[in-house]
Amino acid sequence: MTHPPDNPEHPPLVVEMRGIVKRFPGVLANDHVDFSLYKGEIHALLGENGAGKSTLMNVLSGLYRADEGQIFVNGQLVEFRSPRDAIRAGIGMVHQHFMLVPSQTVTENILLGLDDPRFLLHLNHYHRKIAELAEQFGLHVDPRAKIWQLSVGEQQRVEILKMLYRGAQVLIMDEPTAVLAPQEIEGLFETLRSMTEQGKSIIFISHKLQEVTAIADRVTVLSKGRVTAAGQPMAGLTRRDLARLMVGREVVFSLEKKPQEPGEVVLEVEDLHAENDKGLPALQGVSLTVRAGEIVGLAGVAGNGQRELAQVIGGLRKPTKGRVLLNGVEVTRKPVRFGIDLGVGYIPEDRTHVGSAPNLSVTDNVIMKKYRKEPIARGWSVDMQAATRLAEELKEAYDIIVPTVETPARLLSGGNLQRVILAREISNNPAFLLAMQPTRGLDVGAIEGVQRLLLAQREAGAAILLVSEELEELLSLSDRIYVIYEGRIMGEVRDGDIEKIGLMMTGTPLEEIEGGENA
Amino acid sequence: MDWIVILQAGVASGTVLLFATLGEIFAERSGVLNLGVEGMMLIGAMSAFSVAVKTGDPWMGVLVAMLAAGLLSQIHAFITVTLQADQVVSGLALTFLGTGLSLVLGEGLSKAGTVALLPAFSIPLLSRIPLLGPVFFTDQNVMVYLGYLLTPMAWYYINYTRPGMHLRAVGEHPAAADTLGINVYRLRYFYVFVGGMLAGLAGATISLAISPGWFSELTTAGQGWIAVGLVIFAQWDPVRGAIGSYVFGALRRLILDIQGPQTLLWFANPFYYNPYWGFFLQMLPYAFTVIVLVLGSREAVRKRLGAPAALGLPYIRGERGL
Numbered sequence: 001m002t003h004p005p006d007n008p009e010h011p012p013l014v015v016e017m018r019g020i021v022k023r024f025p026g027v028l029a030n031d032h033v034d035f036s037l038y039k040g041e042i043h044a045l046l047g048e049n050g051a052g053k054s055t056l057m058n059v060l061s062g063l064y065r066a067d068e069g070q071i072f073v074n075g076q077l078v079e080f081r082s083p084r085d086a087i088r089a090g091i092g093m094v095h096q097h098f099m100l101v102p103s104q105t106v107t108e109n110i111l112l113g114l115d116d117p118r119f120l121l122h123l124n125h126y127h128r129k130i131a132e133l134a135e136q137f138g139l140h141v142d143p144r145a146k147i148w149q150l151s152v153g154e155q156q157r158v159e160i161l162k163m164l165y166r167g168a169q170v171l172i173m174d175e176p177t178a179v180l181a182p183q184e185i186e187g188l189f190e191t192l193r194s195m196t197e198q199g200k201s202i203i204f205i206s207h208k209l210q211e212v213t214a215i216a217d218r219v220t221v222l223s224k225g226r227v228t229a230a231g232q233p234m235a236g237l238t239r240r241d242l243a244r245l246m247v248g249r250e251v252v253f254s255l256e257k258k259p260q261e262p263g264e265v266v267l268e269v270e271d272l273h274a275e276n277d278k279g280l281p282a283l284q285g286v287s288l289t290v291r292a293g294e295i296v297g298l299a300g301v302a303g304n305g306q307r308e309l310a311q312v313i314g315g316l317r318k319p320t321k322g323r324v325l326l327n328g329v330e331v332t333r334k335p336v337r338f339g340i341d342l343g344v345g346y347i348p349e350d351r352t353h354v355g356s357a358p359n360l361s362v363t364d365n366v367i368m369k370k371y372r373k374e375p376i377a378r379g380w381s382v383d384m385q386a387a388t389r390l391a392e393e394l395k396e397a398y399d400i401i402v403p404t405v406e407t408p409a410r411l412l413s414g415g416n417l418q419r420v421i422l423a424r425e426i427s428n429n430p431a432f433l434l435a436m437q438p439t440r441g442l443d444v445g446a447i448e449g450v451q452r453l454l455l456a457q458r459e460a461g462a463a464i465l466l467v468s469e470e471l472e473e474l475l476s477l478s479d480r481i482y483v484i485y486e487g488r489i490m491g492e493v494r495d496g497d498i499e500k501i502g503l504m505m506t507g508t509p510l511e512e513i514e515g516g517e518n519a
Numbered sequence: 520m521d522w523i524v525i526l527q528a529g530v531a532s533g534t535v536l537l538f539a540t541l542g543e544i545f546a547e548r549s550g551v552l553n554l555g556v557e558g559m560m561l562i563g564a565m566s567a568f569s570v571a572v573k574t575g576d577p578w579m580g581v582l583v584a585m586l587a588a589g590l591l592s593q594i595h596a597f598i599t600v601t602l603q604a605d606q607v608v609s610g611l612a613l614t615f616l617g618t619g620l621s622l623v624l625g626e627g628l629s630k631a632g633t634v635a636l637l638p639a640f641s642i643p644l645l646s647r648i649p650l651l652g653p654v655f656f657t658d659q660n661v662m663v664y665l666g667y668l669l670t671p672m673a674w675y676y677i678n679y680t681r682p683g684m685h686l687r688a689v690g691e692h693p694a695a696a697d698t699l700g701i702n703v704y705r706l707r708y709f710y711v712f713v714g715g716m717l718a719g720l721a722g723a724t725i726s727l728a729i730s731p732g733w734f735s736e737l738t739t740a741g742q743g744w745i746a747v748g749l750v751i752f753a754q755w756d757p758v759r760g761a762i763g764s765y766v767f768g769a770l771r772r773l774i775l776d777i778q779g780p781q782t783l784l785w786f787a788n789p790f791y792y793n794p795y796w797g798f799f800l801q802m803l804p805y806a807f808t809v810i811v812l813v814l815g816s817r818e819a820v821r822k823r824l825g826a827p828a829a830l831g832l833p834y835i836r837g838e839r840g841l
Contacts, residue, residue, distance in 0.1 A: 063698070082700060083697075083698050083699070083700060084699075084700030087700070093698075095698070098695075099692070099694060099695035099698045099699075100692070100695055101687070101688045101691045101692040101695055101696075102691065102692070102828070103687070103691050103825070103828075104684070104687060104688065104691070108684050108688075109695075111681070111684070112684065112685065112688050112695070112696060112699045112701065113685070113696065113699030113700045113701045114699075117681050118681065119680050119681055119682070120679065120680055120681075121679050121680060121681060121684065123679075162699075277818070277819060278819060278822055278823065279819060279823070
């Protein structure tokens with residue numbers, strides 16, 4: 001192959017991918033994708049979930065092999081058989097799910113898989129080496145610390161260090177901000193800029209438009225496995241343009257939220273304490289209220305007690321102390337069905353295993369909370385004709401796209417499955433709706449649909465507690481936002497002040513923030 | 520009852536548990552639970568004894584025992600690592616297979632007569648330390664001394680060497696190891712093999728050193744299961760494993776000896792006058808094993824004890840997360 005000619009106006013090309021095709025059974029994940037990366041740039045790779053971003057980057061990092069197409073690194077044609085080959089060529093991937101061994105130290109994680117040290121570890125020598133490297137790029141982390149002792153942001157730095165230590169010239173960052181609090185995101189961006197200044201090149205995978213506009217020099221957009229924008233300079237591109245390139249149609253950004261006065265208190269959580277699966281305290285005195293006709297957001301970095309709180313409210317976990325009241329009736333330490341009968345609707349985080357029964361039909365899944373009552377129940381038997389009729393009605397009303405309602409739930413796409421769950425929970429006319437990450441992993445179109453349904457419930461007078469890690473979603477839907485950190489409520493925000501929310505997400509109570517402002 | 524003798528014999532009989540436990544620690548640290556220890560030990564005991572009878576060389580017996588049990592373990596590796604089948608089921612099947620094979624191949628071996636055993640000797644100087652000397656360093660079998668060497672070596676290897684670090688990584692987070700170019704499958708095969716060899720060594724230690732002879736499945740008498748329980752008790756640490764092994768070895772010996780004398784200290788010995796109580800005592804180590812295994816199978820307990828996070832899970836490349 002000939003060397004691709006360098007454009008004199010640009011810095012040299014470090015990576016060029018040409019005509020990459022990758023097929024999975026039934027799916028064409030990458031359809032003749034071209035991608036190029038200049039030295040010292042931050043190149044965003046944008047696309048919805050399932051657009052083929054991760055596949056393309058897994059090809060570049062050696063995890064997958066392309067069915068067709070070629071990869072050039074510094075002008076040389078290369079063939080990667082494993083991640084090791086890619087790293088040797090200077091390409092390192094920082095995975096979205098960190099690839100770190102929690103019980104080992106930072107140094108051990110960085111040295112894994114390397115030939116040096118040969119046998120004995122000589123940890124002190126390597127601690128020093130790694131501390132120096134960390135210093136050079138402003139990635140502050142203690143090399144002696146065990147991974148489980150580190151915050152998510154620090155763990156990400158270890159991932160980056162791991163690649164830098166291997167001499168990576170190109171860093172692929174797979175959705176690096178998904179797990180970070182706003183302040184940590186700012187820190188990450190600074191690190192990325194300092195790395196490009198030192199000659200590294202960065203591929204930034206994301207589906208968040210505002211981050212891409214904030215950090216990237218150029219952008220490549222993928223949609224359904226094809227390139228819809230190839231390496232366009234960010235200057236002159238608006239978020240609206242990017243969204244259109246991603247989805248292939250205009251996307252409405254602001255949802256219509258009618259001003260309305262909230263009604264009576266529906267949900268009351270009083271001084272709730274609970275343990276997580278490991279028996280460690282997960283909730284340490286959570287109190288909050290949700291009124292009829294309002295959406296209350298619960299913000300927080302994943303793993304700060306949101307899951308346990310949702311489980312206690314849903315009746316799936318017993319609290320060690322405190323109680324949950326629904327319209328004045330205690331629902332804690334009662335069977336799950338007691339809450340359901342009082343009008344609790346629950347949209348769980350895990351829609352495939354908790355939210356639905358994957359091998360049962362759509363019909364079976366939508367009648368799960370109705371089969372005991374007329375008209376689905378007839379005596380002690382289930383009237384399957386009535387069930388099918390109901391399922392057909394819900395399929396129409398909630399826009400569920402399936403061939404028939406007999407289709408097993410596992411064959412549905414994420415968006416359709418979520419609509420099945422919403423149909424089941426909302427058609428019960430719940431007094432209180434608990435929505436846990438209702439839009440996670442859905443594409444932009446499906447997110448919009450789910451958010452509209454939540455707003456419609458608010459107008460219908462339901463009390464809604466929305467737990468989400470997407471700040472943007474919380475800000476656009478919620479009337480008030482609580483922030484949870486290590487099982488405690490740090491404070492409540494009504495004006496959508498993102499800076500305050502960010503500080504609380506990283507553990508500063510609201511009183512301290514406001515105290516600091518007044519002082 | 521002479522306490523020194525009981526402790527001395529306990530250390531000897533604990534050495535069998537020690538080898539089996541160390542082997543299982545290696546396998547489990549790599550993420551593979553192997554419940555076939557008992558079967559592998561029987562194969563080891565049988566082949567060691569029969570080779571020693573044939574060749575007259577006990578060392579040849581030890582070598583063949585380790586290879587035979589190691590070979591058997593590779594069936595488990597193939598089923599669980601390559602075919603990604605359930606480790607519990609495969610391990611149980613391996614015990615049945617090993618037990619059956621050793622009974623068939625060892626037919627008539629119990630009447631094979633005398634055989635050259637592994638040597639026993641005292642260590643000069645060390646044997647003169649009060650208390651410790653007679654218990655640990657006097658008239659012990661060469662295998663017992665090998666156990667003293669192997670334990671710190673295993674501990675150091677796992678915690679302070681590069682291959683040990685890779686072993687831990689493969690058992691804790693195989694996907695992370697894989698992305699860094701560590702061959703998860705090859706390492707798991709290897710450490711299952713190491714586990715098999717050490718189980719074979721444990722078997723050979725019984726039949727050629729500690730209680731010589733071939734007594735069909737009574738040769739091991741369930742010690743493989745005790746070793747599996749000890750791994751959990753030891754929290755996957757070789758040094759704790761050694762302590763547990765010696766304590767259990769001493770207990771086994773104590774249970775035998777306690778029924779002998781008419782008086783215990785200054786009481787009338789209840790075990791002497793009610794021989795049936797002895798069966799209850801003999802049951803205790805196994806009851807302990809059952810309890811530890813039941814507790815250890817609970818996810819929460821395992822996490823608290825520090826079990827390798829990927830223990831029992833087949834590694835399938837390309838699956839997100841773990």
